[in-house]
C-alpha cells in the first residue's frame with residue numbers, strides 16, 4: 001500500500017550541512033523506497049552557494065543505498081524526487097527571505113531546521129504567523145534550547161507561529177525500534193506489570209557508552225558535552241518510557257501525556273557531588289587507533305571543562321518509583337560500547353537453605369544496538385542439581401525497516417506528532433538537569449579523567 005504524505009513539500013534548511021547528508025536524506029530515502037511517503041516535493045536551502053548539480057549529487061548519493069533495495073514503485077518515486085528537487089541559497093535569518101521562499105512552495109510545507117540551534121532560533125524569530133502557508137509544520141533539531149528558561153522562550157516563539165501539534169521537536173531515539181519496543185514489552189504482556197515497581201525493582205540503569213570519540217564535531221560538542229548531548233534528550237526519553245503509566249491508547253495525546261507525567265515527577269537531588277559525575281577523556285587507544293587528548297583536539301576550548309562522560313541519578317517521586325534510582329550514563333571514547341537499559345530486580349526474600357553457588361538478582365536488559373532483549377535468571381543444575389547457575393534468555397529483535405530518522409520523518413510528513421517531543425516535556429527535561437549544570441559550572445563536582453579506550457575513570461562502575 002502506498003501512503004500519500006499530508007505534507008506536500010519538505011524544505012530542509014541547512015541542506016549543505018552534515019546532518020542532512022548523513023541522516024536526513026538517507027532516512028527519507030528509506031521511507032520513499034518502501035512506498036511509505038509518496039507525492040512529496042523536496043527542496044534544500046542553505047547559506048552555501050551550491051549549484052543545482054552539487055545538490056543533486058548529494059541527494060542521489062544519499063538515496064543510492066535505499067534505491068538499490070527499492071521495489072519498482074519505490075525506485076520511480078526516488079527518481080521523481082531527484083528530478084524535481086531544487087536547491088536555494090538563502091540567509092534564513094534575514095528578514096523576509098525564508099517567508100518569500102515558503103510562499104513559492106506547494107503547501108502544506110514541513111520546514112526542517114537542520115541548523116545550529118541559535119540560527120534556528122533567529123530564523124523563527126524573524127517569521128510571522130501570517131507569512132506561513134496553511135498547515136506549515138516546523139521541525140526542530142536537538143538541543144531544543146539550553147535551559148528551562150530558553151526552551152520556554154523558544155516554545156513561545158514557535159507557539160506564536162503554528163499550533164503545538166504542528167511543531168516537531170526531533171529526538172531520533174524515539175524512532176529507534178528497540179526504544180519503542182519498550183511500549184510493547186511493558187503493555188502488551190501481563191507478566192511484567194505486576195512487578196514493575198519499587199516493591200520488586202532495585203534500580204534501573206540506562207547506559208549509552210560509545211566508542212566514538214569527537215569525530216570532528218568540536219564546534220557542536222564542545223559547547224554541549226555528554227550531559228546535554230545525550231542525557232538531556234535521548235536518555236530521559238527512554239527513562240520516561242520505562243517509568244510511565246500505561247496509556248489508554250497510543251495516540252499522541254495519551255502517550256505524550258504519560259511521558260510528561262513521568263518526567264514531571266523526576267528530579268536530580270542535591271548533593272550533586274554524590275548524584276552526578278563527570279569526566280573527560282585523555283589520550284589513549286581505541287581499537288588500535290590513537291585518540292588524542294580531548295582537551296587538545298582542534299576546536300576544543302580546554303577551559304570550558306566540557307565532559308565527555310556523564311552520569312546522573314534521577315529520582316522519580318511517585319507511588320510506583322519512590323526510592324528506586326534511575327542511573328543515566330553516557331560517554332564517548334570508551335573501551336566497550338554498551339547501549340542498554342538494565343532493570344535489576346530485588347533479591348528473593350528467602351533463598352531456601354541447601355542451594356550452593358551465588359544467587360544473583362534477575363536482570364532485564366533492553367539493548368539499543370544491537371537490538372536485543374535479555375533476561376538473566378538463576379537456575380540450578382545441570383551437574384550439581386543444588387548449585388545455582390546463571391542462564392540468559394535472549395531474543396534478537398529485528399531492526400526496523402526504516403532508519404530512526406525515517407521513522408521520525410514519517411510522523412512529520414504524515415502530520416502525526418506522536419514521536420515528537422512536546423513543548424512541556426522539552427522544558428521539563430531541562431528543568432531536571434539545570435541544577436546539575438549549575439553545580440558543574442560552580443565546580444562543585446570534580447571533572448575526572450579517563451584514558452580513551454578504557455571503561456572510564458577508576459571507581460566508576462563498569
Ligand code: BG6
Nearest residue numbers: 142172210212229230234369404
Ligand atoms: C546524537 C548525538 O544525537 O546521537 C551523538 O549528538 C550520538 O553524539 C548519537 O553519537 C547516537 O545516536 P545513534 O543513533 O548514532 O546511535
